[in-house]
Amino acid sequence: MTIHHREHFLNEIAEQLGRPRRTEVEPPVYSVQPQDRVLAGARADELVDVLEKQCEVIHTNLEKATVETLPEVLRKVLNAYGVRSVVAAGGPRNQVSGMDEFYDRLSGEGYEVRVWDEQEGRSNVEFAERAGAGIVFSDLTLAESGTVALFNDRFNGRSISLLPETFIAIVPKSTLVPRMTQAGRLIHAEESKGNPVSSCVSFVTGPSNSADIEMNLIVGVHGPVKATYIVVDDM
Amino acid sequence: MSIKIGKKTYAERIQDGIDNAFMRQAVSSAQGRFRSGRLKAAEDLGDWEEWRTLGEEIRHHTMENLDYYLYQLSEQVEKRGGTVFFAKTAEEANQYVQKIAREKEAKKVVKSKSMVTEEIGLNEALEESGCEVVESDLGEWILQLDEDPPSHIVTPALHKNKEQIRETFAEKKGYTGSDQPEELAAFAREQLRQDFLSADIGVTGCNFAVAESGAVTLVTNEGNARMVTSLPDTQISVMGMERIVPTWEDLEVVVSLLTRAAVGQKLTSYITALTGTKLEGEVDGPEEFHLVIVDNGRSKILGTEFQSALHCIRCAACINACPVYRHVGGHSYGSIYPGPIGAVLTPLLDGYEDHKDLPYASTLCAACTEACPVKIPLHEHLIRHREIIVEREQMGSKAEAVMMKGYAKWASTSAAYKLSTKMAHTALKPWTEDDYISNGPGPLKGWTASRDFPAPARQSFRNWYKQREKRRNDG
Amino acid sequence: MRVSLFITCLCDTLTPDVGKDTVQLLERFGCEVDFPEGQTCCGQPAYNSGYVKESKQAMKQMIQAFEDSEYVVGPSGSCVHMLKEYPKVLSEEPEWKRRAEALVDKTYELTQFLVEVLEVKDVGSTFQGKATYHPSCHMTRLLGVKDAPRILLENVKGLEIIDLPLKEDCCGFGGTFAVKNAAVSEQMVHEKAEHISETKADYLIGGDMGCLMNMGGRLRRNDQDVKVLHIAQVLNSQ
Numbered sequence: 001m002t003i004h005h006r007e008h009f010l011n012e013i014a015e016q017l018g019r020p021r022r023t024e025v026e027p028p029v030y031s032v033q034p035q036d037r038v039l040a041g042a043r044a045d046e047l048v049d050v051l052e053k054q055c056e057v058i059h060t061n062l063e064k065a066t067v068e069t070l071p072e073v074l075r076k077v078l079n080a081y082g083v084r085s086v087v088a089a090g091g092p093r094n095q096v097s098g099m100d101e102f103y104d105r106l107s108g109e110g111y112e113v114r115v116w117d118e119q120e121g122r123s124n125v126e127f128a129e130r131a132g133a134g135i136v137f138s139d140l141t142l143a144e145s146g147t148v149a150l151f152n153d154r155f156n157g158r159s160i161s162l163l164p165e166t167f168i169a170i171v172p173k174s175t176l177v178p179r180m181t182q183a184g185r186l187i188h189a190e191e192s193k194g195n196p197v198s199s200c201v202s203f204v205t206g207p208s209n210s211a212d213i214e215m216n217l218i219v220g221v222h223g224p225v226k227a228t229y230i231v232v233d234d235m
Numbered sequence: 236m237s238i239k240i241g242k243k244t245y246a247e248r249i250q251d252g253i254d255n256a257f258m259r260q261a262v263s264s265a266q267g268r269f270r271s272g273r274l275k276a277a278e279d280l281g282d283w284e285e286w287r288t289l290g291e292e293i294r295h296h297t298m299e300n301l302d303y304y305l306y307q308l309s310e311q312v313e314k315r316g317g318t319v320f321f322a323k324t325a326e327e328a329n330q331y332v333q334k335i336a337r338e339k340e341a342k343k344v345v346k347s348k349s350m351v352t353e354e355i356g357l358n359e360a361l362e363e364s365g366c367e368v369v370e371s372d373l374g375e376w377i378l379q380l381d382e383d384p385p386s387h388i389v390t391p392a393l394h395k396n397k398e399q400i401r402e403t404f405a406e407k408k409g410y411t412g413s414d415q416p417e418e419l420a421a422f423a424r425e426q427l428r429q430d431f432l433s434a435d436i437g438v439t440g441c442n443f444a445v446a447e448s449g450a451v452t453l454v455t456n457e458g459n460a461r462m463v464t465s466l467p468d469t470q471i472s473v474m475g476m477e478r479i480v481p482t483w484e485d486l487e488v489v490v491s492l493l494t495r496a497a498v499g500q501k502l503t504s505y506i507t508a509l510t511g512t513k514l515e516g517e518v519d520g521p522e523e524f525h526l527v528i529v530d531n532g533r534s535k536i537l538g539t540e541f542q543s544a545l546h547c548i549r550c551a552a553c554i555n556a557c558p559v560y561r562h563v564g565g566h567s568y569g570s571i572y573p574g575p576i577g578a579v580l581t582p583l584l585d586g587y588e589d590h591k592d593l594p595y596a597s598t599l600c601a602a603c604t605e606a607c608p609v610k611i612p613l614h615e616h617l618i619r620h621r622e623i624i625v626e627r628e629q630m631g632s633k634a635e636a637v638m639m640k641g642y643a644k645w646a647s648t649s650a651a652y653k654l655s656t657k658m659a660h661t662a663l664k665p666w667t668e669d670d671y672i673s674n675g676p677g678p679l680k681g682w683t684a685s686r687d688f689p690a691p692a693r694q695s696f697r698n699w700y701k702q703r704e705k706r707r708n709d710g
Numbered sequence: 711m712r713v714s715l716f717i718t719c720l721c722d723t724l725t726p727d728v729g730k731d732t733v734q735l736l737e738r739f740g741c742e743v744d745f746p747e748g749q750t751c752c753g754q755p756a757y758n759s760g761y762v763k764e765s766k767q768a769m770k771q772m773i774q775a776f777e778d779s780e781y782v783v784g785p786s787g788s789c790v791h792m793l794k795e796y797p798k799v800l801s802e803e804p805e806w807k808r809r810a811e812a813l814v815d816k817t818y819e820l821t822q823f824l825v826e827v828l829e830v831k832d833v834g835s836t837f838q839g840k841a842t843y844h845p846s847c848h849m850t851r852l853l854g855v856k857d858a859p860r861i862l863l864e865n866v867k868g869l870e871i872i873d874l875p876l877k878e879d880c881c882g883f884g885g886t887f888a889v890k891n892a893a894v895s896e897q898m899v900h901e902k903a904e905h906i907s908e909t910k911a912d913y914l915i916g917g918d919m920g921c922l923m924n925m926g927g928r929l930r931r932n933d934q935d936v937k938v939l940h941i942a943q944v945l946n947s948q
Binding site: 002003004005006008009011012013014016017018021022023024025027028030031032033034035037038054058116118120121122125129142145146147152153154157158159162179180181183187188191192196197198199200201202203205206207208209210211212213214215216220222223224 | 530
């Protein structure tokens with residue numbers, strides 16, 4: 001049995017609410033929808049501008065690249081951080097974007113590179129724990145808050161964006177949306193069709209931080225200490 | 236821990252708070268920052284009132300249909316490989332988690348910040364069954380090492396200064412560094428990283444569950460909740476039964492309200508929505524997932540005039556806006572839920588007996604109500620509590636009850652009222668000097684201990700008015 | 711226009727001058743002011759302390775007192791707000807609720823009445839001095855009167871208004887709170903007094919006698935040389 005004590009628990013709720021158990025609920029229509037107005041109708045370039053500005057607020061470095069210059073920009077970023085070991089998300093996007101080749105080249109030059117590989121099991125996590133940087137593709141990018149949404153899966157392990165000291169997100173311009181509203185809507189649409197989106201949707205906004213000691217903002221606590229987004233013009 | 240903290244009386248706690256100069260300074264500056272952050276975030280949106288309306292409507296709809304959405308949630312969690320346990324009481328919840336820990340032969344449990352597990356005393360329960368429990372939120376870890384209860388629901392160690400934290404780290408963990416916050420945090424990072432990697436079970440709370448997909452959403456800045464849910468093989472999430480929204484569309488609205496109202500951020504660093512167990516082919520994430528849904532007194536609030544207290548999204552905006560909290564700090568409330576929302580919730584969850592003073596720890600200035608992102612009428616709930624305390628529970632002071640009876644008579648009989656306005660000046664004359672009273676009798680004592688009281692005028696307004704009318708009519 | 715003055719029990723007993731200024735001010739704008747003798751206290755001291763039953767007796771007295779009035783105007787945001795709560799408190803007594811609603815519909819706080827009903831922005835008064843203004847909690851948050859006092863004060867000749875730091879914070883009055891939680895109330899009013907002194911103003915102006923009495927009492931105890939004035943006194947100053 002995987003659901004315990006449900007009936008009694010829910011019956012009591014219904015009783016407290018003074019009605020029989022509800023087995024059907026009409027989707028509510030709320031009186032206002034302010035979330036739709038935020039950055040409504042903004043073009044992709046405008047969203048990039050918003051993202052760039054927000055990155056200053058969230059202690060995140062932003063770089064711009066084209067599909068052609070991406071490897072070069074990425075190398076510059078790694079060098080700037082002094083990173084020699086990299087864990088990266090796997091999957092078909094590496095092929096399309098030429099990242100596969102780039103990672104091969106880095107390996108050839110003596111970098112330690114691990115492209116996430118489920119066959120390797122737990123050693124991926126151990127590698128990520130030691131790696132200087134984790135590189136992922138943003139699945140959806142929320143301009144307003146400067147957030148990359150990651151639909152973690154077999155290619156994009158949770159640890160990549162979490163354990164290394166530096167977090168690098170490749171942000172295809174086509175993934176930019178105004179705000180979390182669009183992400184919520186997309187996931188809701190998929191879930192309504194019975195398509196689970198991901199066992200772990202991570203909305204990541206810059207490096208980790210804390211204000212728990214005398215309200216001083218400390219950037220970098222348990223998760224990454226540094227973050228860079230590379231916006232790639234893929235449109 | 237449980238809801239109630241400490242054994243001191245309300246008056247003793249208040250005095251402790253007032254006497255704690257560091258804490259008051261810390262709270263005051265934190266409130267200032269929280270407040271300007273919240274106001275700026277609201278201003279940036281431009282139509283904050285509409286957002287609040289939407290938040291209120293979502294929460295209201297959810298509570299009205301809570302049985303339906305909890306059913307849907309449990310079905311979805313099951314479908315995605317998780318187990319759901321509905322716990323009526325704290326004991327039931329704790330026993331279930333203890334059972335899982337035994338089955339897993341768990342030695343170490345690592346936790347992310349959760350108020351509901353504080354409420355039910357889960358740490359103590361797990362420790363009793365032989366587990367080492369490690370809090371991983373920086374603030375909670377500091378408090379755990381120092382065996383101190385939280386004083387704020389978002390920044391639990393607000394009352395501690397960095398010197399105290401350095402001492403605690405040195406004493407309990409052999410820390411030898413300075414009291415620089417960055418260095419202290421780096422030490423915590425290094426210490427806790429090992430705990431994340433070696434823990435058998437990760438325990439989280441739940442900011443919002445999403446009924447339509449079975450997701451448990453965690454809102455953090457430090458990244459500890461992601462650690463707790465990525466590394467151990469077993470994940471147990473504990474949620475108060477009201478911490479749920481119907482859909483992902485609703486989720487994004489309440490999350491937006493939460494992060495703005497709590498800390499003035501558009502979103503916190505990590506909003507993590509976890510659904511069931513890891514899927515085939517996934518390397519990290521839990522193999523086993525348990526969701527514990529806790530009632531512990533909440534259902535009794537449904538269907539009552541206090542139902543909207545369950546709308547709370549735990550942002551602490553009311554706490555940060557409260558001038559009483561600023562001067563007395565979180566521990567003065569004697570509850571893990573301090574501030575205005577604490578004064579409303581605590582008597583509902585834990586009874587009036589131990590908490591009958593809390594509804595009076597407010598000037599009813601309504602700063603809380605104004606700050607609440609889901610429009611809970613907090614100050615009105617406090618008034619209602621007071622009514623219950625004096626009328627139903629009969630816990631008011633006898634002297635006050637007598638006085639109020641007298642008040643009713645005075646205010647409902649215009650002759651008595653009139654007479655008093657005439658007599659007041661003479662009656663208080665013995666205490667009056669230069670038209671002020673500095674050392675008043677009876678109920679005035681509390682007042683005049685710290686401020687002067689204006690003596691009643693020689694002639695009341697109504698007498699003046701009457702004479703004026705007379706003069707006019709005669710004239 | 712016939713206006714019934716709702717004097718409030720504090721002004722009636724402690725600060726009748728505020729009432730006199732209110733009457734004169736209203737008369738200056740052509741109002742025919744009367745004073746229903748049956749009025750007492752709005753019921754707030756009992757209501758906010760949880761003695762709802764007792765407060766209802768005061769409420770009914772007030773409803774009756776103002777039954778024949780065309781407009782009811784009071785120099786207090788807090789007491790006027792209490793009147794506005796009557797229908798809710800009396801919701802289980804339909805007849806009283808109906809009568810309470812009639813009272814609500816015709817009741818205004820003084821500055822609100824001047825600006826919203828009489829449509830006055832400049833009362834034509836002169837007051838020389840530097841002052842700071844305390845926007846009381848019930849007036850602004852509960853009654854929703856935020857702009858009217860500011861608009862009126864801005865147009866007083868000779869008056870310089872200095873912004874009060876953390877002005878939206880409660881002064882620590884809270885009715886019976888000041889007595890019941892005297893220790894906390896003291897901290898709050900002390901902080902408020904410090905903020906007032908930071909402004910270096912010579913006058914503290916407010917629209918609620920309760921708050922003014924609280925802050926004034928502390929200022930006096932601290933030997934702070936700040937004069938406390940109700941807004942009606944400033945607006946009626948020539």
